[in-house]
Amino acid sequence: MTKKRRTIALLMDYMRGEFQSSVRIGVERAAEAHDVHLIFAVGEILAGDASSEAVQNSIYRLVAAEAVDGVVVASGTLCNYLGVEELRRFCRSFAPVPLCSIGLALEGVPSIVVDNGLGIEMTAGHLIDDHGRRRIAYIGGPPSNGEARIRAEAYRRALDARAVPYDERLVAFGEFTIDTGRSAMREILDRGIGFDAVVAANDNMALGAIELLRAQGIGVPKDILVCGFDDVGAARYTNPSLTTVRQPIKRLGAIAVETVLRMLDGEDVPELNLQQIELTRRESCGCASRPVVVRPLTVAPPPLVAPPSLVAPPLGAPSLGGRRDELERALEQAVGIPAAAFGGWPAELLSALEEELEGREGRFVQALERLLDMAALEGVFLDLFQGVITLLRAQLRRPPEDPAAAATNEALERLWHAGRVLIGSASVRADGRQRLHVEVTSINLSWSARWFSTCLSLPLLKRMLASQMPRLHFTHAAISLYEDAQRTTLKPLFLMEDGREVEPPAEIFPVQKLAPPGFLDARERRSTVVMPLMLGNTEHFGVVALDSGANEMVYDALRLQLASAVKTVALHREMVRQVELRERLEQERGREESLVAARIQTTLVPEGPEQLQNIEGLEISAAMTPATEVGGDYYDVIPTPGGGWLGIGDVAGHGLAAGLVMLMIQSMVSALTSSNPGASPSAHIAALNRAIYKNVRGRLKRDEHATLLLLRYERSGRVTFAGAHDDILVCSARTRRCVGIPSTGVWLGVFPAIDAMTRDSELILEDGDVLVLYSDGVTEARNVHQEQFGLERLCAAIEAAQSAPVEVIRDRILSEVEGWCSSADDDITVVVARYRAPR
Template sequence: MNKNIGVFTAELNDAYQSAVWKGIVSQAQTRELGLVCFLGSRVKSPIATEQCSNIAYSLADKENIDGLIIISSAISTYLDFQAVTELFRIRSDLPQVSVGLGIPGIPSIIVDGRIGMVSVIRHLIEVHAKRSFALISGPSGHLEADARKKAFFDTLADYDITFDRRLMVEGSFEQRSGSRGVRALLAEGIPFDALVCLNDKMALGALDELSRHGISVPDDVALVGFDGIEEALFCQPPLTTVRQPLFELGAAAVEEVCALIQGGKGQNRYLNSSVRVGESCGCRHSWIPEAAAMDSFSKDLDEPDRDTMALLRSLIFEENAPAFLEFLEREATSDTYSGRDLRRLHTLLYAVQEELLSDDESGDRSILRRRLRLISTGLSRLAELTTRILSSRRLKEMERNFLARSIGAALAEAFEMDSIVKTLSKGLVSLGFSEAYLVIFLDSRDGKELSRVFPLPLEGDDPTAKGYVFKTTSLLPDQIDFDWKRKQWVLKPLVYQHEPLGYILLPVAVDDPALYDLLSKQISSTVKGARLLEQVRTHEKSLEEEVSRRTAELTKTNECLQTEVDKRIRLEQEVIDISNNTMNRIGQDLHDDLCQHLAGISMITEALKNSLDPGSHPYEVCTQINDLISNSVDRAKGIARGLVPVGLKENGFIAAVDTLLAALGKGNTIDMRLERSPDFFLKNDDRALQLYRIVQEALSNSIKHANCSHIVVKLHTQQKGNGRLIEIIDDGTGFSDKGEGDGMGLKIMRYRAEKAQVHLLIRNMEPGTTISCLIPQG
């Protein structure tokens, strides 16, 4: 049958799901079916990584599988019945089978757990006289948990046993919830003599917690579980539990989904549960059937066990030791793989032994002894086989875990996808995988979800090391030209916290299901690290490109600004030059033209006055006119000196300042003087002109506004080469608080200081004002 079956389950490292999975794999191989286990987690889990892992379920569709088996009892821990039903409705385009839970309209493979639960509670009541019960239930709303809980309460009611509701704690089917449940029950302070856990994992957690509190099982408290997982056989004491035929459950699911694919209508199948008596209830050597119960024991055997017992009996009666021991070894190995009770063969041999002892047909005691000796040899052989098989399994697990951790250490040093692929390729070969596929999710394009697949292991310079890009729903791309759908795979999602990264497809080739989880976690961390590094590099590259772009823009802008600044400086210089030229021309015109014209008028007026009689009115008028003209000439000359820095160009800055002081000193009573250092020198250039104007403006302000009696102009050379200093000091009233320091004259002074590249400082000395110009060295 050339079909591919998908399986939804939450954890292959869980004994319940692992046993069901083995049954599915065995039947799929028998029917030559392809198989993909979409290994997600519990739907709607509050744990972020589990919720993210459920992306595995979204990858299954008609494009990659022909039918679907959902182990609903495993993935629906946090779902109510309506939500579980909705889970199947989403995949209504595929033939579907439910395992563990009965879903309306969906063929379901169900174990009747009620029979087993009723039987184990009756066992505790009738055989061990238990009356005070405590219960660690499953998640509220979980269909299987609710059915088991109902059977528990119904059985207690049948025996008129009142249950104290304070002795019921809700669990989550996880081992740690069994430990928490015991702590909660003990905190109530209510004694109980029997503890019922609704699955074996919680029972194992409860057993550990009771032991930590010094409570002996079964002496103080009897303990029972549900499921019949292998770990329950090897705890101390061995756990009494309700055994579900988990291997058969998986095999039946494959048969049913095949019938649906072939067009059948499908039907529900019900398998029986049974009590597997251990020692945690109080029984001792419970796997050895008593002679008085042989008839009942034989009737309770299922058909395969009856056939096995018949063959054992035949080989023992024939005294065919080689065939007998070979058969035991073959059956023990098969039981180990299938998840069947490892004590099954022991029990069957003890049953045959009881038959021999109770009904010795031969009457020959030597024949009886030989047959009993053969049975004893078989029991010893079984004990040896069990120990060897379990030890071998444990050693293989340890070796694989060591190799897996070595792979993890090597992956931790890989920071790019090509090195990750090469490192993983070598590691998978060391673990015995002949083929695998690493798939990394890419960004969606045109609404399509795309991925890149890396076939593993690589050989030499394999061109596939760069991977193929393909549509994610295909699971694998068309470029991989082999019939992968005929093989058995485990699809394990790669997630980091709440981020899905991809998945890895590994063949069903190992007995250690924990290896899938370990590898996926190591690969996920490494892929996430590579992605972060790639993002950093991409971001770094984009930053470099952005910096280059912005630098080019800034360079262009700076060039434009520099052009504008140069243009402004040029325009300012042109304005200053025009202003200076205009001032020079006006000053020159005032001095050479207006003053000469006025002097001429004064001479004519003087001649007119001399022609008049002294003391006459016209004479007095001419005298007044002549005085006014002389005064106008002096004023015009003063204005001309203000406009034209007299002697600056010809005699230098110091002489020009000295001349300015002398000119301003005429006509007022202010004592003005110049003090200078012998080595003070100022080059006759534009800076000298600007500084001359600052001194001129400062002196004008002091004369007009300071009401001072002394003004000193100091020209100094600073010590230690710190430049030159010009100071204008008066002893006047200084600045008031009325904003006089922001007048036009001071603004002009500041502008000229900036133009001359000197530091201008104006200080109110109280009394007086000091205006300083520090000229930097050089």
């Protein structure tokens, strides 16, 4: 019988942070090496408020023995708002599952940590001892964070040990982010107290402090020296590069996995596993990044004959002698990448260099190219390897007094030049690939957001998932929704294996399983990201499980998209239910309300051709025909100096309520455009939505919503528009063909705010072009065979009468729709405008 593969869960607050990403990589490598399944349970930072914690971090509470054998907690990322005791209680809640903490030492919990206090003492001591600084500001992490407290205490110890007075006015606190680093630095500057150096409790806050200092005209390191902590990737290639304390983050993750596995095997593990750190000196403290100095290498005696070479170094080039170990350590320190990261890369590179020096042409460049390829796959900043060339060049250059020095040095210079060119081109290619990958991922996310936002039913959402998930580079996915109000069981909605949708099992399963049976414990080893499907602090929909192979930026964005889609489906389902209920009631009072609604609707439309022709440069004709059960169609024509506004919309539903919403829209559009005729249409749409949502949802306690498209016309022919409605049709005077221009907004009254989802678009009218706006009562009119009139027939009618007066075009449209559908089920609205360019 095959032994069941173990499963380890990593609990973390975010996928994309530098620290989180490094921990994740270390944990995943260890999981691969030990052939165990891995689950990334991604929630939020733990909050002190129990109710808030339950909302934001439900995924942590679901991790249990039903799905996992062991747990690794990235404690340093979760505890900004918790004390050590609260975090210890959180970790113990997973008992009896073996657990290990990363980043913070917890009593009674095996913990993999670095000496946080020593790291801060090293940076503060370096600034005082080596640079003579005495007024050192400190930017600490959240006071409730255990790591942050240790580092803050170490800052005071470093000052006390050197008889430097502690000044609390030079201390401020952030939350380990770039933004809060900027804020803390601004807080210190605003106090007006002089200082000459800054120590930050992590790199992100140090980088934020540098940004603010430079924005204030304060040079780093010219005026102020700055040090950080962590050595994240950005620290190495920012300008200036950041002096920081390097901690082996990936190694911490790997050791944590090994610790949990040892616990599962019944072994005793130490409660505290302390890993070494080191101070990395770079430009921000004035030291810059310098190659490590080692003793000069031995130089072989020159040969009797030293034939020149155009590529390989000539015979008699310096040998590495017995100094390999020392030089390997120097290379590792110069680049900042552990030798074990790529299979002992310093040794492999030096072996290739020795072969090159012995005359085997091309060996060094080949080895360097392989190293760069491996480093690029790991996301390493490749320009760091320029330090390798700098170090080797300094060590192998022969003294000028050597008779063969000139020829040897010239040949070596050609080799170093080839290495620098290779590193530079590899760096450019890697950066280009990364940029392209991010751009393609962003485009795919944009498309997925668009498609998911149109899903009004779960079957349609499943079809969209089947088409979009492979585009986002997912091969395995399981999306499950809560089956009961208490959120104790889940029912599979969508399942994908090996890039193809498969039919999910019909049965429900306990929520602690996280995914349908068999998904997390598949035959092949897997790493899976598990996240809650939720919106805000109250709306929980289910759990999503995705394979870990996609770009890190995708996960949180996709989670929100899916949660929004499920919410939309629920809203639509409830909307349909409410409409059905309302229709039963409205049948009793339908005739009276329809009469009132029809009067409201027809009274508010522009009156007479003279009002329609008040917009300079536009010949306009329009008509609105209410249906038997009056809906909420709306259109308006509002002249303004130098142009005007056109509006068209449709309130969902029929009767008096729809008429009232339409009345609100008409009055607010008129007020907004009259008071600010030059405003952005998207701004008016967003303002209308807020008012409609408040009035309809809050005051009327109803759920009506509406399409609305606002167009701001300028005499030059430019039309700026925003909102959501049927396509704008423009029939070109040159081609006599219609072009449909879609709107990209969202319905009014569905969400409290739609500012982020609403944007302006533009079209340009040419002389003689015909612009047509219409309601869905035109295109969705059905004949006796239930066939819709459709957009194609509408375009044909417009094209057939393109050169005729706008009244003729309007009447032709109405005539063909009436001929197609003898009794309209919905209001029919048509607005036809021909543009006349200035003469």
